Amino acid sequence: MKQISEAAKKDQILYYFKTQWPVLLAVTFSGLIYNLGLLAGPWFEGRMTGCLVDILGGKAGYRDMLVLVTAYVISIAIVQIARYIKRFYVRRFANNVNRDMKEILYRSLVHRSRAELEEEGVGNVMTKAILDVDDCAEGMRKFTTEIFDTGVALAAYVGMLLFYDWRLAILGMLFLPVSYVLAEKMKRNVQRTGTAYKEQSGDLSAATLDRATNAITYRVYGREKERKQAYEANLTDYETSAVKANIWSTAFPPLYRIISMTGVLFILYFGSRNVLGTGWKIWDVAAFTTFLSCFLKLAVKSSHAAKLFNAVHKAQVSWKRIKPLMKETTYEDDSLVQESGTLEVSDVSFAYPGREKIYEDFNLSATPGQIIGVTGAVACGKSTLGKTFLCEYPYEGRICFHGKELSGMTKAEQNGMVGYLGHDPELFNDSVRNNILLGDDDDPEKYLKAVCFDGEVAEMEEGMDTIVGNGGVRLSGGQAQRLALARTLCHKRPVLILDDPFSALDRKTEEEVFANLRKMAADSIVILLSHRLYLFPEMDQVLWMEDGKVTAGTHEQILETFPEYARLYEAQADGADVHSTQEGGPDHAEK
Numbered sequence: 001m002k003q004i005s006e007a008a009k010k011d012q013i014l015y016y017f018k019t020q021w022p023v024l025l026a027v028t029f030s031g032l033i034y035n036l037g038l039l040a041g042p043w044f045e046g047r048m049t050g051c052l053v054d055i056l057g058g059k060a061g062y063r064d065m066l067v068l069v070t071a072y073v074i075s076i077a078i079v080q081i082a083r084y085i086k087r088f089y090v091r092r093f094a095n096n097v098n099r100d101m102k103e104i105l106y107r108s109l110v111h112r113s114r115a116e117l118e119e120e121g122v123g124n125v126m127t128k129a130i131l132d133v134d135d136c137a138e139g140m141r142k143f144t145t146e147i148f149d150t151g152v153a154l155a156a157y158v159g160m161l162l163f164y165d166w167r168l169a170i171l172g173m174l175f176l177p178v179s180y181v182l183a184e185k186m187k188r189n190v191q192r193t194g195t196a197y198k199e200q201s202g203d204l205s206a207a208t209l210d211r212a213t214n215a216i217t218y219r220v221y222g223r224e225k226e227r228k229q230a231y232e233a234n235l236t237d238y239e240t241s242a243v244k245a246n247i248w249s250t251a252f253p254p255l256y257r258i259i260s261m262t263g264v265l266f267i268l269y270f271g272s273r274n275v276l277g278t279g280w281k282i283w284d285v286a287a288f289t290t291f292l293s294c295f296l297k298l299a300v301k302s303s304h305a306a307k308l309f310n311a312v313h314k315a316q317v318s319w320k321r322i323k324p325l326m327k328e329t330t331y332e333d334d335s336l337v338q339e340s341g342t343l344e345v346s347d348v349s350f351a352y353p354g355r356e357k358i359y360e361d362f363n364l365s366a367t368p369g370q371i372i373g374v375t376g377a378v379a380c381g382k383s384t385l386g387k388t389f390l391c392e393y394p395y396e397g398r399i400c401f402h403g404k405e406l407s408g409m410t411k412a413e414q415n416g417m418v419g420y421l422g423h424d425p426e427l428f429n430d431s432v433r434n435n436i437l438l439g440d441d442d443d444p445e446k447y448l449k450a451v452c453f454d455g456e457v458a459e460m461e462e463g464m465d466t467i468v469g470n471g472g473v474r475l476s477g478g479q480a481q482r483l484a485l486a487r488t489l490c491h492k493r494p495v496l497i498l499d500d501p502f503s504a505l506d507r508k509t510e511e512e513v514f515a516n517l518r519k520m521a522a523d524s525i526v527i528l529l530s531h532r533l534y535l536f537p538e539m540d541q542v543l544w545m546e547d548g549k550v551t552a553g554t555h556e557q558i559l560e561t562f563p564e565y566a567r568l569y570e571a572q573a574d575g576a577d578v579h580s581t582q583e584g585g586p587d588h589a590e591k
């Protein structure tokens with residue numbers, strides 16, 4: 001229970017201050033010493049001016065000045081050391097917060113389904129992960145540092161001014177709240193332009209990624225110039241929004257400072273009257289200098305406070321954007337591997353949100369060891385049927401494993417129940433070994449053998465330790481596909497969804513891999529989506545998708561009932577190209 005409430009707090013900004021309390025304690029101590037010590041400056045400056053007047057009047061000697069100067073230098077040294085310590089810990093605080101926030105955010109992002117991420121837009125996700133967290137941590141750093149540099153110092157200066165002449169102090173400080181009110185009034189603009197800047201930044205990231213990913217297509221089809229123009233437009237919008245956001249957050253601080261300083265006119269007039277003995281207080285030159293110096297420092301600090309408001313407003317924009325993602329997600333129980341068992345699919349139908357049904361009447365009973373082939377015309381919904389088992393979107397009907405409804409399982413149970421290999425092999429820039437094992441302790445050799453990839457890997461310069469590049473760019477299409485299949489077999493689940501796993505293999509290799517798959521996945525139910533029907537007579541069941549209907553049967557039953565299936569099967573059995581037999585054009589998965 002305690003753990004849950006701890007996790008819930010991570011979307012509260014206060015949580016990040018609380019977890020950093022030792023660092024903030026160090027900031028508090030050093031900050032208090034630094035800012036209270038700052039009062040020594042104006043005091044010593046006043047005393048030294050007074051001493052100079054006394055020396056010129058013969059009332060003091062050079063020794064008095066030497067003592068004052070030495071004490072002044074020592075006090076400055078102490079103040080500067082305290083300042084250094086405070087700065088060090090404030091930076092440390094900001095770095096720790098940045099790290100913690102990024103960790104929570106990244107975890108949250110990787111736990112989101114691909115569908116959710118795609119909906120949010122890759123550019124927006126990148127901006128949140130990089131820019132927004134940085135802005136939040138920076139806002140918190142400024143807030144923390146200004147609490148002392150501005151808050152404590154302001155209070156100390158105000159106390160000192162009131163002590164010297166409370167009437168003049170109030171008169172001089174009348175203008176300070178004006179700068180705060182103005183800064184608060186700017187809040188709406190700072191936040192509006194800040195949000196627009198973040199959105200443009202997301203768009204630009206997405207456009208950059210698009211240009212990089214589709215570079216070859218744009219070049220081959222002569223669309224580079226057009227893309228460049230579109231990109232330039234994106235860049236211009238980004239620059240414009242950045243300039244606007246910057247103007248609202250940085251152009252006003254000098255104005256705040258001028259307003260804060262206006263009170264100096266009263267101090268010059270009424271302070272001089274105090275020195276002349278005709279004002280509210282009797283002052284010497286030292287008191288006048290101390291008061292003036294103190295007020296100038298107060299005015300500068302005060303304009304910092306107004307600037308701080310803007311920095312906090314900017315951070316608020318970012319925090320609002322990332323807050324929904326700042327929920328703790330744990331890795332520990334993310335995949336609770338389930339026992340194998342029967343699968344019962346009853347009257348399942350599926351539609352993407354806001355769209356028409358892709359398929360309906362999907363019924364299936366399967367037991368471990370069965371391989372079920374799914375096929376149909378191009379874009380009939382094969383991949384959609386496979387992905388239904390990932391529960392990224394809700395489905396109608398029931399999908400039960402050992403009588404337990406899939407959509408009612410926890411995410412960890414679902415992950416431990418269904419293994420998935422999609423069109424994209426999703427290989428990462430690491431070795432062949434690590435791409436298979438994903439950190440587990442096992443021998444990858446047997447999985448490489450099962451997918452007929454062991455020989456080629458052995459011939460690679462680094463063998464199993466060969467780095468495959470981002471997304472497996474250093475491998476051929478067929479190699480990448482087999483490596484991904486080896487990974488799927490290594491992390492076997494009671495149900496394995498394989499979406500066109502053999503599309504880049506030659507027929508002989510496909511047959512060999514299929515035979516090994518049957519052996520290795522003997523205790524799993526394999527749902528194999530494919531355009532290629534050579535192996536369908538060997539399937540334990542076939543699912544035929546046509547006009548939104550899914551029909552289950554043996555190869556022979558489907559052959560008899562559906563002439564289109566028979567036509568496709570026979571055309572391929574004759575050795576014709578798979579794609580010329582499909583309706584609607586080429587297969588996108590083929591490399």
Ligand SMILES: Nc1ncnc2c1ncn2[C@@H]1O[C@H](COP(=O)(O)OP(=O)(O)OP(=O)(O)O)[C@@H](O)[C@H]1O
Nearest residue numbers: 352355358377378379380381382383384385587588
């Ligand atoms: N994320 C999505 N959102 C909305 N519609 C989608 C989405 N993914 C696919 N579709 C639509 O669902 C239909 C079925 O697509 P799907 O990829 O499941 O077909 P498929 O049979 O696997 O295709 P192929 O034969 O090309 O492999 C298509 O009309 C497609 O436009």
